[in-house]
Amino acid sequence: MSVTVVVEIPRQPEVAALLRLSDEIAAALYPGEPRRGLNPATLDAPGIHLLVARQAGVAVGCCAVFEGPDDVAELKRMVVEPAHRKKGVGLALLRGAEALARGRGIALLRLEVGIRNLEGEALYRRAGYQECLPFAGYQASPISRFLERRL
Numbered sequence: 001m002s003v004t005v006v007v008e009i010p011r012q013p014e015v016a017a018l019l020r021l022s023d024e025i026a027a028a029l030y031p032g033e034p035r036r037g038l039n040p041a042t043l044d045a046p047g048i049h050l051l052v053a054r055q056a057g058v059a060v061g062c063c064a065v066f067e068g069p070d071d072v073a074e075l076k077r078m079v080v081e082p083a084h085r086k087k088g089v090g091l092a093l094l095r096g097a098e099a100l101a102r103g104r105g106i107a108l109l110r111l112e113v114g115i116r117n118l119e120g121e122a123l124y125r126r127a128g129y130q131e132c133l134p135f136a137g138y139q140a141s142p143i144s145r146f147l148e149r150r151l
Contacts, residue, residue: 001055003089005096008052010043014059015050022079029116030143038064038077051096053080053089060084063093065100065109068136073101075111078120090123102151110135110148121145 008015019038043050043064053061063078075097080089101109110132113121129147134140 003053003055003060003087003092005051005053005092007049007100010040010048010050010064012040015040015043015052015062018052018059018062018079018081019077021081022077025079026114029114033143049100051093051100053093053096055084055089061089061093063097065097065106067104067106071105071107072135073104073106073109074136075109085119090120091127094123094127098149098151106151108148108150110146112138112144112146115143115145121147124149 016039019040023037047067049065049067051063051065052059061078061080061084064076066074066076068074075094078090078093078097080093098109111124111129112134113124115121124147127149129149132146132148134144134146135148138144138146
């Protein structure tokens with residue numbers, strides 16, 4: 001089944017459900033650790049672009065691109081419904097985010113990934129992301145890795 005990835009408005013129930021799933025996954029992987037919450041309202045702001053992956057019209061994943069200064073953007077909150085993992089949805093979202101960033105003149109895409117998110121980190125590394133120093137107000141953390149890719 002083919003996957004479409006497009007920029008959509010964040011304030012919709014399917015996006016809220018995907019963000020809740022992201023929170024649940026993070027809580028299970030990192031119990032007791034502080035997390036930066038995102039919801040549809042926080043994603044509905046200038047310079048933030050929400051991409052939604054759909055199969056047969058159903059939202060099965062999402063991610064957000066946060067534009068920053070100096071032609072740099074951050075990829076945040078990539079999540080794929082468990083039943084749709086390992087089927088190319090994550091890669092489609094990642095490539096969609098990269099295409100969006102390139103189209104907006106972004107030269108560098110960065111992200112933070114938790115050390116226990118092995119599938120996510122493997123996807124990013126296969127796609128050419130390499131380790132970098134903490135960025136944009138992040139602090140070094142024993143549970144985080146910071147990755148980037150020149151576009």
